Amino acid sequence: MKTLAAEAKADQMDPALKSKKNSSLWLDSLSRVIKSKTSLIGLVIITLLIVVAIFAPQIATHSPTDQSIIDRYQSPSSEHLLGTDELGRDIFSRIVYGSRITIQIGVITVGISMIVGVFLGAVAGFFGRWVDQIIMRLIDIMMAFPSILLAIALVAVLGKSLTNAMIAVGIVGVPHFARIVRSTVLSVKETEYIEASRVIGAKNGRILFSHVLPNCLAPIIVQATLTIGTAILDAAGLSFLGLGAQPPLPEWGAMLSDGRSALQTAPWVVMFPGFAILLVVLGFNLLGDGLRDALDPRLKQ
Amino acid sequence: MLNYIIRRLVSLIPVIIGVSIIAFSLMHLVPGDPARSILGEKATETQLEMLREELNLNDPYIVQYGNFMGKIATGDLGDSIKSKESVASEIGSRLPATIELTLFAMTIAVVIGVLAGVIAAVKQYSWFDNLSMSGALFGVSMPIFWLGLMMIWLFSVELNWLPPSGRLSNDIELTKITNLYLVDSILTLNGTAFVDAFRHLLMPGLALATIPMAIIARMTRSSMLEVMKQDYIRTANAKGLAGRLVIFQHALKNASLPVLTVIGLQFGFLLGGAVLTETIFSWPGVGRYVVDAILSRDYPVVQSTILIIAIIFVLVNLITDILYTLFDPRIKLD
Numbered sequence: 001m002k003t004l005a006a007e008a009k010a011d012q013m014d015p016a017l018k019s020k021k022n023s024s025l026w027l028d029s030l031s032r033v034i035k036s037k038t039s040l041i042g043l044v045i046i047t048l049l050i051v052v053a054i055f056a057p058q059i060a061t062h063s064p065t066d067q068s069i070i071d072r073y074q075s076p077s078s079e080h081l082l083g084t085d086e087l088g089r090d091i092f093s094r095i096v097y098g099s100r101i102t103i104q105i106g107v108i109t110v111g112i113s114m115i116v117g118v119f120l121g122a123v124a125g126f127f128g129r130w131v132d133q134i135i136m137r138l139i140d141i142m143m144a145f146p147s148i149l150l151a152i153a154l155v156a157v158l159g160k161s162l163t164n165a166m167i168a169v170g171i172v173g174v175p176h177f178a179r180i181v182r183s184t185v186l187s188v189k190e191t192e193y194i195e196a197s198r199v200i201g202a203k204n205g206r207i208l209f210s211h212v213l214p215n216c217l218a219p220i221i222v223q224a225t226l227t228i229g230t231a232i233l234d235a236a237g238l239s240f241l242g243l244g245a246q247p248p249l250p251e252w253g254a255m256l257s258d259g260r261s262a263l264q265t266a267p268w269v270v271m272f273p274g275f276a277i278l279l280v281v282l283g284f285n286l287l288g289d290g291l292r293d294a295l296d297p298r299l300k301q
Numbered sequence: 302m303l304n305y306i307i308r309r310l311v312s313l314i315p316v317i318i319g320v321s322i323i324a325f326s327l328m329h330l331v332p333g334d335p336a337r338s339i340l341g342e343k344a345t346e347t348q349l350e351m352l353r354e355e356l357n358l359n360d361p362y363i364v365q366y367g368n369f370m371g372k373i374a375t376g377d378l379g380d381s382i383k384s385k386e387s388v389a390s391e392i393g394s395r396l397p398a399t400i401e402l403t404l405f406a407m408t409i410a411v412v413i414g415v416l417a418g419v420i421a422a423v424k425q426y427s428w429f430d431n432l433s434m435s436g437a438l439f440g441v442s443m444p445i446f447w448l449g450l451m452m453i454w455l456f457s458v459e460l461n462w463l464p465p466s467g468r469l470s471n472d473i474e475l476t477k478i479t480n481l482y483l484v485d486s487i488l489t490l491n492g493t494a495f496v497d498a499f500r501h502l503l504m505p506g507l508a509l510a511t512i513p514m515a516i517i518a519r520m521t522r523s524s525m526l527e528v529m530k531q532d533y534i535r536t537a538n539a540k541g542l543a544g545r546l547v548i549f550q551h552a553l554k555n556a557s558l559p560v561l562t563v564i565g566l567q568f569g570f571l572l573g574g575a576v577l578t579e580t581i582f583s584w585p586g587v588g589r590y591v592v593d594a595i596l597s598r599d600y601p602v603v604q605s606t607i608l609i610i611a612i613i614f615v616l617v618n619l620i621t622d623i624l625y626t627l628f629d630p631r632i633k634l635d
Contacts, residue, residue, distance in 0.1 A: 038438075137315060137316070137319070138319070140316050140319075141316055141319035141320055141323065144316050144317075144319075144320045144611050144614060144615045145320070145323075145607070145610075145611050145614065146569055146570065146572045146573030146576075146610065146611075146614055147573055148573040148574070148576055148577070149572070149573050149576060149591070149607065149610060149611075152576065152591070152592065152595060153323075153324075153327055153595070153603070153607055155595075156327060156331075156595040156598075156603060157327055157330045157331055229442060233442075233444055236444055236446075237444070237446060237577055240446045240577070241577070241580060241592055241596075242596065243595075243596075253444075253446075256444075256446065256447055256450070260450065263450060263453060263454050263458060264454075264458050267454045267458075270447070270450050270451070270454070271451065271454075273447075274444055274446075274447030274448075274450070274451070275447075277444045277447065278439070278442055278443060278444060278447070281442040281443075281444070282438065282439060282442040285438065285441060285442050286438065
């Protein structure tokens with residue numbers, strides 16, 4: 001009794017303490033993410049990527065597409081920070097502009113996976129029975145292919161282009177979201193507050209969208225961050241095979257592929273775009289790990 | 302147990318039918334006329350008609366699908382449009398290359414990954430722990446096609462230590478029995494061929510092993526840390542058992558279940574990763590075959606190869622599940 005009273009008194013006396021007590025799950029998680037050294041590094045890398053993409057025209061020293069045959073295969077110098085490629089284009093500037101494509105790939109592919117996956121998973125988990133059976137069998141079939149192979153096959157059908165590569169990689173990511181959302185929906189569906197809203201007469205749609213899905217947000221966000229990394233890797237892989245971004249787009253995977261033939265004479269053409277991919281994927285993985293630990297410790301393996 | 306396996310096999314039937322429909326539909330989902338997209342813009346109407354006849358494209362879909370599945374069931378995977386070779390014999394000659402590469406990569410990934418994970422867990426927060434876990438973080442973020450090219454640049458171009466492509470040097474003789482070159486050279490006691498095949502395997506194997514190795518190391522570490530908190534480990538230590546015995550006999554044995562699951566899942570990943578690795582190192586395997594077929598729009602090859610790879614993938618996952626239940630008696634078979 002005494003301690004409770006003391007606590008109440010402390011609450012009145014210290015507004016900072018009070019606001020801390022009232023802070024939401026989200027604010028709590030955010031502070032945990034920032035406190036973790038690794039996820040902070042991830043956050044810095046991603047912020048850097050976004051800044052470079054926004055200010056690409058100011059940061060780039062040359063045009064990303066202007067060719068100059070006399071300047072081909074120059075090694076890194078003060079004129080060309082990271083050297084030039086087989087058409088004399090400045091690699092540094094191409095990587096800088098390529099960051100825009102990388103962000104686009106990350107956002108669009110994961111957007112596709114998330115929208116379709118969350119919808120399928122929510123419907124399957126919420127309505128159950130035959131709806132669940134049909135959707136989950138479809139998901140099983142999609143998961144029967146190694147993911148990069150399914151993406152390659154889809155691009156074979158849709159045709160070679162960056163847009164189609166993004167659609168393909170997006171579709172490949174659907175099963176993961178569907179499975180996570182379905183299992184979360186299944187557990188949320190059984191809680192008392194859902195039963196309560198049903199009792200007061202709420203319709204299925206309302207229960208699903210305003211009560212069930214908001215409670216699945218944490219795992220969805222974690223999955224999205226971790227998927228961006230793989231999506232960027234897969235899309236770059238497709239471009240590397242010549243199935244994604246087509247010339248003269250400064251997409252990092254495609255730049256790498258262009259440099260393959262000159263590996264002996266001009267290794268920098270391959271070296272720097274690949275390093276950029278590694279760095280960005282690392283950033284998303286670090287942040288994703290941090291978010292997972294902060295938002296949903298149960299997901300920690 | 303047998304019941305469980307049979308039930309799982311039966312549950313695979315709808316999945317494999319679904320997979321076969323997708324593989325079959327690939328050619329028909331291409332916008333426009335498949336015959337036109339195979340032969341290109343310059344083909345004449347007679348040539349197109351001949352190809353349509355050859356591929357039975359004039360039949361109704363359901364009949365075409367029936368034919369496709371009927372042939373597959375008898376082991377006839379069709380012929381390549383480009384090379385006219387039988388797809389079954391091409392896959393037959395290329396599959397051992399992919400299997401050898403995948404098994405080699407998995408061996409590297411498991412040995413180094415588990416060892417690094419155990420040491421990192423035992424010496425938690427030591428320099429080794431920090432170093433190997435940072436390495437693992439880079440590993441899971443690695444574009445393996447880039448890593449492969451960088452290896453070729455360093456070890457083949459600059460240092461001239463390892464061959465950049467292929468499975469065996471031209472001047473090496475090897476009697477082929479299993480078509481797994483390392484195994485064949487051991488069986489025929491051919492030392493030179495063994496060394497040569499090993500040197501060819503090393504770079505593609507390491508490149509392909511990178512991501513699984515990183516994932517296995519992280520999984521082993523966290524699983525070991527979990528187990529080492531248990532009372533029976535404290536008891537084992539307290540009664541004076543040697544540290545190594547406690548770690549390997551008591552801890553690792555119990556920590557190995559989640560690790561096994563990850564290893565099984567990674568096998569599937571390797572099949573996909575082989576597509577990129579084989580392309581970079583000109584490794585004559587199934588992955589490169591399917592990419593080449595897609596790039597040249599050789600649809601009969603694409604259909605059958607994708608179906609075969611998906612079936613292998615599904616079976617590997619099934620075997621993982623079965624092994625899992627064997628290793629962990631707590632798991633109910635229902």
